[in-house]
Amino acid sequence: MNLSKQLINWYTDNKRDLPWRNTTNPYFIWLSEIILQQTQVVQGLPYYTAFTTYYPTVFDLANADEQDVLKLWQGLGYYSRARNLHASAKYIVNVLNGQFPDTFDDILKLKGVGDYTASAIASICFNQITAVVDGNVYRALSRIYGIETAINTGKGFKEFKALAQQLIDVKQPATFNQAIMEFGARLCKPKNPDCNICPFNTVCVALQKGTIGELPVKLKANKVTKKHFNFIVMLSKDNKTIIEQRQGSGIWQNLYQFPLIETEKEATHEVIVNEIENLDILKDATFDVSLYNDKVIVHKLSHQHLNTKFWIVTLDQELSKGVSIKQIKDYPVPILIGNFIEKFNF
DNA sequence: AAAACGGGGAC
DNA sequence: GTCCCAGTTTT
Known part of the structure; x- marks a missing residue:
């Protein structure tokens, strides 16, 4: 046979x-x-x-x-x-x-x-x-x-x-x-x-x-690069936050995320506060910044390790251009963001 | 030809 | 931790 x-x-x-x-x-x-x-x-x-x-x-x-x-x-x-x-x-x-x-x-x-x-x-x-x-x-x-x-x-x-x-x-x-x-x-x-x-x-x-x-024989594993992601989670007085759609090439194309600040090294509270102060949307606003995850979350993709921090930014004002936090679950997001939304539970 | 592209299961 | 999964597209 x-x-x-x-x-x-x-x-x-x-x-x-x-x-x-x-x-x-x-x-x-x-x-x-x-x-x-x-x-x-x-x-x-x-x-x-x-x-x-x-x-x-x-x-x-x-x-x-x-x-x-x-x-x-x-x-x-x-x-x-x-x-x-x-x-x-x-x-x-x-x-x-x-x-x-x-x-x-x-x-x-x-x-x-x-x-x-x-x-x-x-x-x-x-x-x-x-x-x-x-x-x-x-x-x-x-x-x-x-x-x-x-x-x-x-x-x-x-x-x-x-x-x-x-x-x-x-x-x-x-x-x-x-x-x-x-x-x-x-x-x-x-x-x-x-x-x-x-x-x-x-x-x-x-x-x-x-x-x-x-067997089977496979040529060398691809090397993995390490990145530092900082997601800015706004919480406004009127229960809104900011999410944006990823554009262009790269990972998670067309999915949504919180505003992202990528840094060369692991970011400190001071660095993030500095970056946030430059955002148009927060001009003249009073806000408080706190780190959500004490330990860096390492999200592993096939060729990138994303060392991630979620920064909670509490605003003393309303956010006219924001998305209601009730509707946030309607948007397609990478699982890294989805897990955060689930646990944070707003 | 090599790199980019996700997340999870199995060990 | 490692390897790999009913691979394809872009560079």
């Missing part, structure tokens, strides 16, 4: 019952694939439920406000996924008359859809013979075949894509793709894979060579 058939047999016996496995509706599959990019199933599951409930069709998503889409995405991270999802929904409705693209090449044209996602949708929804290559596929194939090519290089991608494309079951590409991913996620795990019950343990090159722990 060949590898493809064995993989599918294993999948038949071991697959999880997940909501997107009970449909081939391309809108639902697309949603699930975007949500699951760089995201574990357990983390993405509630978001899939929320999106299919609030936006049951691509028309509902296209007609939504971006702010509401971001709000529903809040906490999942990689927010460009939500913005691209929304933009692509509009494109499908307005340019393609609501008709979801049905070939790999056309699906690939959607924003936020790369080779992996286009392959997944094309195979699952339209039975196209397009092999997926995700983190699970890299891991499973690198171990079984003992491939030491680094996966995060162009060469590596081409090699694994070609191998997967050669292995795919042309009669059931959708099942094969999901089988190899489920196999990587559940049995051929990064740490402590279940080699003792693996259907390939007699042929697995890495297992025989004792190199399971070294």
Whole structure:
């Protein structure tokens, strides 16, 4: 029996019952694939439920406000996924008359859809013979075949894509793709894979060579930079505060936050008071500044460590341009801000 | 080719 | 603490 058939047999016996496995509706599959990019199933599951409930069709998503889409995405991270999802929904409705693209090449044209996602949708929804290559596929194939090519290089991608494309079951590409991913996620795990019950343990090159722990090969970790964030939380006499939308490129694009003062080093009370006095909005105002979190909050992103302080600024005046603190929970915010709002409870 | 882009799960 | 997750886009 060949590898493809064995993989599918294993999948038949071991697959999880997940909501997107009970449909081939391309809108639902697309949603699930975007949500699951760089995201574990357990983390993405509630978001899939929320999106299919609030936006049951691509028309509902296209007609939504971006702010509401971001709000529903809040906490999942990689927010460009939500913005691209929304933009692509509009494109499908307005340019393609609501008709979801049905070939790999056309699906690939959607924003936020790369080779992996286009392959997944094309195979699952339209039975196209397009092999997926995700983190699970890299891991499973690198171990079984003992491939030491680094996966995060162009060469590596081409090699694994070609191998997967050669292995795919042309009669059931959708099942094969999901089988190899489920196999990587559940049995051929990064740490402590279940080699003792693996259907390939007699042929697995890495297992025989004792190199399971070294595969797949990945080139150097990206370095992490440290930043110092100071969020200014205004509290006015009329129960308002100031929040602003992040603009331009960088993290948390289009999400909201309290006014941010970034400093080179950890900021002192004196430095913050000085900065605040220069703000237009506080000109001629009397205010009191106190530090909310005694200990710096370290918020870790994939490539930045944000050492964060929340400064509470109590004003003895009203804030005409402020946002009522009752409405603050309507705005999409990064989880760092969301956790603060929750705990501070205004 | 390398860096940027989030947050959480598993160990 | 570390690594990595049903990757894509920008530089």
